[in-house]
Amino acid sequence: MTDNQLLQEYVRMSQTAGARADYVQGGGGNTSVKLSAGCMAVKASGFRLNQIVMDQAYVVVDAKAIREWYASVDVQEDRDFEKESVAVAKDSAVKGFGPQGLRPSVEAGFHAVLGNFVIHTHAVQSNLLCCSTEGETLVRKLFTDAGFPSLWIPYINPGFCLTLKIKAERERMKAETGADPHVIFMENHGVITWGDDADSALQLHDEVNGRIARYFHLTDRFPVPAVKAESDGVYVSDTPAVLAFLKEKGADAAYFEEFPLYPDQLVYLNSSMLGEPSTRKIDLDPATGSIRYKAGESEALAMEETLLGFAWVMENIRKIGLTLKTMTPSDVDFIRNWESEAYRKSLVQKMAR
Numbered sequence: 439m440t441d442n443q444l445l446q447e448y449v450r451m452s453q454t455a456g457a458r459a460d461y462v463q464g465g466g467g468n469t470s471v472k473l474s475a476g477c478m479a480v481k482a483s484g485f486r487l488n489q490i491v492m493d494q495a496y497v498v499v500d501a502k503a504i505r506e507w508y509a510s511v512d513v514q515e516d517r518d519f520e521k522e523s524v525a526v527a528k529d530s531a532v533k534g535f536g537p538q539g540l541r542p543s544v545e546a547g548f549h550a551v552l553g554n555f556v557i558h559t560h561a562v563q564s565n566l567l568c569c570s571t572e573g574e575t576l577v578r579k580l581f582t583d584a585g586f587p588s589l590w591i592p593y594i595n596p597g598f599c600l601t602l603k604i605k606a607e608r609e610r611m612k613a614e615t616g617a618d619p620h621v622i623f624m625e626n627h628g629v630i631t632w633g634d635d636a637d638s639a640l641q642l643h644d645e646v647n648g649r650i651a652r653y654f655h656l657t658d659r660f661p662v663p664a665v666k667a668e669s670d671g672v673y674v675s676d677t678p679a680v681l682a683f684l685k686e687k688g689a690d691a692a693y694f695e696e697f698p699l700y701p702d703q704l705v706y707l708n709s710s711m712l713g714e715p716s717t718r719k720i721d722l723d724p725a726t727g728s729i730r731y732k733a734g735e736s737e738a739l740a741m742e743e744t745l746l747g748f749a750w751v752m753e754n755i756r757k758i759g760l761t762l763k764t765m766t767p768s769d770v771d772f773i774r775n776w777e778s779e780a781y782r783k784s785l786v787q788k789m790a791r
């Protein structure tokens with residue numbers, strides 16, 4: 439296939455995965471495709487998957503250069519690898535090819551070390567396993583032992599560390615079993631599937647999440663997230679499942695702080711619930727079960743989607759009898775101080791205006 443045909447397939451794959459609120463919420467999740475001459479198209483930071491079209495929302499990077507950098511680092515050295523890895527990805531953007539002036543996803547690193555078509559989502563079905571202490575055992579039982587060689591990656595800071603870990607674990611599995619894992623579960627984060635073409639990556643992603651849902655008999659339709667305008671720049675939650683959850687749990691900002699499930703929750707929800715009432719973007723009223731977003735419509739909907747995903751995972755982990763596994767305080771601190779996440783947030787705000 440030519441690069442142009444590969445990019446068309448990439449757009450189709452991103453649009454398909456990005457059309458489902460149970461797979462991606464707000465600006466979460468990302469996709470990539472390997473092109474000729476060691477290049478790779480990867481989602482740009484701060485965009486939604488379904489915004490990827492031929493001339494928008496992705497960046498073409500030199501994936502070979504990124505892989506070479508990861509292969510060359512010596513973690514014994516006292517360097518700020520986290521910061522360097524972000525610069526390496528950013529500097530590897532190819533001039534004159536694809537949309538210009540955008541920044542590659544902070545997760546570009548692990549895309550570079552995987553196969554041709556890669557899908558990463560925060561699918562709620564996968565996150566039942568990723569946010570429970572039984573997850574690793576279930577991944578072995580439901581996938582690796584059932585003919586889908588899969589990796590389980592214990593929680594590790596996203597970015598540099600996560601890329602190195604995925605690369606090492608994939609190589610280890612190949613060496614030990616001869617199987618190349620095409621499914622990767624990341625604790626307190628989400629799932630990755632990849633394949634030689636767009637359809638095999640998409641089908642595997644559907645199969646993985648469908649298998650989990652069937653195993654636990656969670657076959658009800660996923661709720662449709664919705665917000666409605668209250669006044670200028672103020673939207674309210676209009677998703678019954680979200681409002682019922684809020685009321686039943688009496689969930690205020692402290693509740694969300696108590697159960698940090700994954701980084702996107704901290705970046706898009708918790709940080710917007712804290713602080714002065716005049717500056718915060720999300721106002722929860724668990725007594726009446728109402729949620730007000732002080733934001734434009736697309737940003738309000740992105741927050742609502744993230745809230746719905748969180749509520750669904752919390753509710754169903756309880757229902758199916760798994761044991762909730764949350765992020766540790768130091769995991770949370772890292773995310774709160776991570777520049778790239780702040781950058782993503784600022785882009786989302788810009789996108790919403």
Ligand SMILES: [Zn+2]
Pocket residue numbers: 467545558559560627628
């Ligand atoms: Zn992610």
